Amino acid sequence: MTRVIAFETSCDETGVAVVEDGKRILVNNVASQIDLHKRFGGVVPEIASRQHTRVISALTQDALDQVGGGVDVVAATNGPGLMGSLLVGVNFAKAFAYARGLPFVPVHHIEGHLFSIVLDRPEPSFPSLALIVSGGHTQLIDCAAPHDYRILGTTQDDAVGEAFDKVARLLGLPYPGGPSIQKAAEKGNPTAFDFPRPATKSDSLALSYSGLKTAVLYKLRDHPAARVEDIAASFQEAAVDELVIKTKQGLRYTRAPRLIVAGGVAANRRLRERLLSELDVPVLLPPLSLCVDNAAMIAAAGYSRWRHGFTGDLRTTPKSALALV
Numbered sequence: 133m134t135r136v137i138a139f140e141t142s143c144d145e146t147g148v149a150v151v152e153d154g155k156r157i158l159v160n161n162v163a164s165q166i167d168l169h170k171r172f173g174g175v176v177p178e179i180a181s182r183q184h185t186r187v188i189s190a191l192t193q194d195a196l197d198q199v200g201g202g203v204d205v206v207a208a209t210n211g212p213g214l215m216g217s218l219l220v221g222v223n224f225a226k227a228f229a230y231a232r233g234l235p236f237v238p239v240h241h242i243e244g245h246l247f248s249i250v251l252d253r254p255e256p257s258f259p260s261l262a263l264i265v266s267g268g269h270t271q272l273i274d275c276a277a278p279h280d281y282r283i284l285g286t287t288q289d290d291a292v293g294e295a296f297d298k299v300a301r302l303l304g305l306p307y308p309g310g311p312s313i314q315k316a317a318e319k320g321n322p323t324a325f326d327f328p329r330p331a332t333k334s335d336s337l338a339l340s341y342s343g344l345k346t347a348v349l350y351k352l353r354d355h356p357a358a359r360v361e362d363i364a365a366s367f368q369e370a371a372v373d374e375l376v377i378k379t380k381q382g383l384r385y386t387r388a389p390r391l392i393v394a395g396g397v398a399a400n401r402r403l404r405e406r407l408l409s410e411l412d413v414p415v416l417l418p419p420l421s422l423c424v425d426n427a428a429m430i431a432a433a434g435y436s437r438w439r440h441g442f443t444g445d446l447r448t449t450p451k452s453a454l455a456l457v
């Protein structure tokens with residue numbers, strides 16, 4: 133049995149987790165900073181890194197207490213993300229690994245999201261097409277095998293989570309925008325406004341969200357009395373449509389036998405129900421607790437990287453714009 137302790141500090145969640153053999157979650161501590169950033173309407177990088185520093189030691193001690201102390205491998209997110217935040221987790225992890233004489237494994241944040249799918253479930257995850265939908269990324273990735281990836285399509289402008297967050301701000305809904313829009317949308321009419329779906333206009337697997345965001349801005353300007361719930365529902369429908377259309381194209385193109393969906397926006401109820409009902413391949417969705425940033429997914433990816441020999445050392449430093457491949 134191999135236990136991986138992992139640290140995730142790329143944005144505004146501090147995560148410390150211990151996972152056994154890359155699959156079984158023993159501890160998954162997540163300290164969210166949402167309440168600290170809420171009044172600014174978005175993440176303030178300096179506040180984020182200071183808060184990671186404040187809580188990471190206690191979360192680690194608690195995780196070690198829960199598993200009785202013994203861990204074998206140390207993993208940490210080393211990008212992409214906020215530099216000050218990444219530095220907290222990576223330096224903590226390197227020091228921890230060095231002090232205990234353990235291997236240190238750097239993990240790409242998006243690969244972590246991909247591995248949220250392997251946790252606590254028996255079925256195979258690869259080969260697959262992956263739809264990554266987070267606050268910073270919107271990508272379709274051809275996953276031939278663990279660590280063998282080809283990016284097929286990516287957003288040309290905003291990430292889908294970013295679009296939810298920006299539109300929520302326009303609508304005066306609280307941060308983070310995804311859950312607020314989902315909640316408002318449940319009381320609105322998704323056909324009230326016809327927002328653009330650029331995906332319908334091209335066969336390429338590239339995605340785009342800035343046009344949709346601008347369309348919401350103009351709609352609000354031209355219809356100041358429009359119901360927030362109707363705009364939220366119509367926006368969400370267009371944003372989800374864009375993802376569903378491109379995912380179907382990606383599946384036709386790759387003939388992948390299954391779809392993995394991961395990242396914060398994978399928590400979106402409308403996206404989940406449409407993918408589950410409209411695709412003719414199995415759709416692997418993480419439980420809601422593993423959609424948001426967490427360290428269990430980093431431990432799962434770290435375990436696989438360690439098994440494949442992709443370890444780092446004390447010279448490994450985080451990169452805010454780290455590429456997956």
Ligand code: KG4
Nearest residue numbers: 266267268293310311396397399400424425
């Ligand atoms: O993966 P994640 O926790 O952090 C990044 O790696 O970016 O994703 C955060 C994003 C935010 O943009 C948030 O608004 C969005 O995920 N999100 C949602 C929902 N829950 C979180 N978007 C739509 N519907 C949701 N239910």
Ligand code: ZN
Nearest residue numbers: 266395396425
């Ligand atoms: Zn993430």
